[in-house]
Amino acid sequence: MFDVDILKRHEFHDSIIETVNWDLNTQFFNLKGEFPEWERTENSGCLYYCFWFSGVKNLSIEEKDYRESSIIEIKIIPFESEYHVEIMIDIEFGEFAAIEFYCTNISCDLYKYKGMSYQNVYYDSQYQLSFQKMRSAYKKHNFLETEYKDLGDGYIVKADSYGTKGYVENNATYERIFIQKCCLMYQNKTIFEYESIYRMPRITAEIIHHQNGQKYFLFKSDLYGLNVYNMEDKSVFYYIPEGLWHHYQHILGESFIITDIHYDSETNKIAYEGCYWGGTNDVMAGDFTEPMNFSPELVSMHEIVDPEYELYDDIDFGKWKNGELYLWADRKIEKKIDVQKWVCLL
Numbered sequence: 001m002f003d004v005d006i007l008k009r010h011e012f013h014d015s016i017i018e019t020v021n022w023d024l025n026t027q028f029f030n031l032k033g034e035f036p037e038w039e040r041t042e043n044s045g046c047l048y049y050c051f052w053f054s055g056v057k058n059l060s061i062e063e064k065d066y067r068e069s070s071i072i073e074i075k076i077i078p079f080e081s082e083y084h085v086e087i088m089i090d091i092e093f094g095e096f097a098a099i100e101f102y103c104t105n106i107s108c109d110l111y112k113y114k115g116m117s118y119q120n121v122y123y124d125s126q127y128q129l130s131f132q133k134m135r136s137a138y139k140k141h142n143f144l145e146t147e148y149k150d151l152g153d154g155y156i157v158k159a160d161s162y163g164t165k166g167y168v169e170n171n172a173t174y175e176r177i178f179i180q181k182c183c184l185m186y187q188n189k190t191i192f193e194y195e196s197i198y199r200m201p202r203i204t205a206e207i208i209h210h211q212n213g214q215k216y217f218l219f220k221s222d223l224y225g226l227n228v229y230n231m232e233d234k235s236v237f238y239y240i241p242e243g244l245w246h247h248y249q250h251i252l253g254e255s256f257i258i259t260d261i262h263y264d265s266e267t268n269k270i271a272y273e274g275c276y277w278g279g280t281n282d283v284m285a286g287d288f289t290e291p292m293n294f295s296p297e298l299v300s301m302h303e304i305v306d307p308e309y310e311l312y313d314d315i316d317f318g319k320w321k322n323g324e325l326y327l328w329a330d331r332k333i334e335k336k337i338d339v340q341k342w343v344c345l346l
Contacts, residue, residue, distance in 0.1 A: 002083065002106040004076045010046070010110065011039040012074050017089070018048075020066040020099075022059060029053040029101060031087065033071065046248050048111040053085060055104030062097055072096070076106065109247045116255070117242035118296040122225065126251045127240065130222075134179040134197045137162040142177075149203040157205045157219070158183045159196070184217055184229070191231075198223040200259070207231070208263040208291075216291045224255045226272075228291050237292045256284050256298065263288060264320040269339050271325055272298070273317045281314035283327060285339045299342045301327055305335050 014036040022029040031051040040047055051074075072088035083106055087099040121127050144161040151157065163178035178199055184192040198220075205219040217229040225240035246253030260273035270288040275281055284298035302315045305327065318326035318334060327335040 002076070002078070002108075004078060006108055007074055007076060010044060010049070011036055012049070012071050015039075015049070015071045017066050017069045017071065022056065022061065024056070024059065027054060027056045027103075029056045029059065029085075029103070044110065044248060046110040046112055048114060048245075050109045050111070052107045053083075053101070053103040053105070055082070056101050057103070059099075059101040061099045061101075064091065064097060066091070066097070069097075110249075111245045112248045114245050116244055117253075119242040120239050120296075121242050121252050122221075122238040122240040124251060130197055131179075131195060134177055135195075137164055137177040137179050138181075147203055149205055151205065151207050153207075154187045155207055156185045156188075157203050158185055159203055161199065163199070182219070184219075192217065192229050192234075194219060194221060194227070194229075194236075196221045202259075204259055204261070206261040206263075208261075209265060210263075210288075210291060211265045211268050214291075218261050220258065223257055224252065226258055226261075226294075228294065230292060235292060237294075239294075239296065241296055256282075258284075260317065262317050262320065264323070264325075266320070267323045267340055269325075269343060270294075271301075271317055271320070271339075281316055283315050283317050283325075285325060285337075285343055287343055299339075301325070301335075301337060304337060304342060305329060 015033045018032040018034060020031055032048070034048055035046055066089060069089050069091045072090050075086040077084040082102050082104050085101055085103060089097045089099065091097055139162070142162040142164055144163050147159045147161070149157040159180045159182045161180050164176060166176040178197065180196040180199070182194050182196055183190045200220070205217065208216050208218060210216055215231040217231055219227050219229065221227055221238065222240060224243065227236065227238045229236050240252060241255045243253035243255040254277055256272065256274055256276060258272045258274045262271040264270070268287065268289045270286055272284045273281065274284070283301040285301060286298040287295045302309065305315065306312045312329040314330055316328045316331060318328050323340065325337045325339045327337060329335055
């Protein structure tokens with residue numbers, strides 16, 4: 001059931017329309033717009049909204065260019081199995097228009113920004129609540145398994161997993177709780193501990209020998225982001241990007257999922273293998289001159305070797321050699337990239 005009170009909690013009057021799209025064959029209607037200044041500065045802090053209407057019928061709309069027009073009012077009246085929608089628009093110079101239809105489903109997302117945000121949300125109190133919630137799984141009967149990753153030179157990562165199964169009670173679905181207690185060990189002695197709240201298919205962690213002469217342990221504590229432990233002075237930098245634009249009530253959106261890490265001490269560049277959720281393999285490259293304050297901005301190698309995404313599906317890491325990055329396209333075609341040329345453009 002759509003919460004029609006969203007029209008009271010947020011100021012849609014005087015918002016500016018970005019796009020209006022509809023398709024009677026698939027019975028959908030879409031409205032995107034930009035909130036007026038009051039909503040941004042005095043209310044929710046949101047900049048943009050997006051309405052999706054499905055099961056649309058009896059659509060009354062004129063073929064006009066509604067971009068840059070302003071919203072006068074949006075009315076949504078619920079009935080037993082459908083909604084009656086009216087959208088009043090001020091086009092320009094006293095010209096008005098009304099869009100009217102019935103539909104069966106409505107959703108509305110509100111955004112604080114567009115595109116990608118690299119702001120670090122790890123230390124945000126709302127994000128830290130995720131860890132507090134997951135720690136309730138630390139019980140003997142919730143133990144799942146112990147995994148190991150050999151990092152070489154006597155270093156091993158040990159991860160003890162705890163979790164519960166999701167269940168349904170009183171028509172409410174309760175999430176599965178999961179957490180890993182992880183240890184970086186040297187010759188069977190724990191030298192650093194951390195937690196992870198997302199179960200990856202395998203442990204993502206590496207030790208790198210940096211150009212500055214120090215050793216760093218790179219690891220993950222969630223699906224997104226990357227953390228760095230300075231093995232010399234014992235300091236830690238945790239980083240989770242705010243990610244791609246998302247509903248404002250969520251703490252973060254999607255970002256690149258790192259699965260493998262490859263640092264090049266000759267250039268101080270780093271290459272991450274991974275993907276976006278549900279996407280094909282890619283390699284993202286960036287600067288790693290300052291490990292404890294590394295730049296989160298990355299360059300997609302897929303967008304360099306196949307910018308139209310027409311030639312290849314997967315791009316995988318091959319090797320670093322003489323300061324250049326070698327890739328495999330669909331595991332059979334080798335590509336050589338001058339990474340410094342592209343990373344310096346960030």
